[in-house]
Amino acid sequence: MERDRFEELVAEALDTLPEELRRRIANVTVEVRPLADRATLDSVKARHPMNLLGIYQGIPFNRRGPWYGNVTPDRILIFQRPIEARCRTAEEVRRLVRSVVIHEFGHYFGLSDAELARLEREPRDDPQTP
Helix, strand or coil: CCHHHHHHHHHHHHHCCCHHHHCCCCCEEEEEECCCCHHHHHHCCCCCHHHCCEEEECCCHHHCCCCCCCCCCEEEEEEHHHHHHCCCCHHHHHHHHHHHHHHHHHHHHCCCHHHHHHHHHCCCCCCCCC
């Protein structure tokens, strides 16, 4: 898949986040990379770049206190090649991108694993979205 199309899928996935969460997103960038670099892999004790689909780097929203400010943006990195390698069709890529984006934004908001699972299952307004 072309990088531009993959980035569109990431943007579409962001649009599926619930409105109450989207309104609270601040000071975070979302970037697409082909693969995780060695430093990123080491930070999560991953051995191979094809094993990491995405990562949140920053201070979770629910841990920011009054001291939080004048800081560089948090980052969410989405890794294209490992996602594509797990999928056979463009539709599978779209679904997995959505799942990874939701999961990483869950880390941004400091959500628990149970809350993340609920968010990933939650139906969206878009009938095309699983």
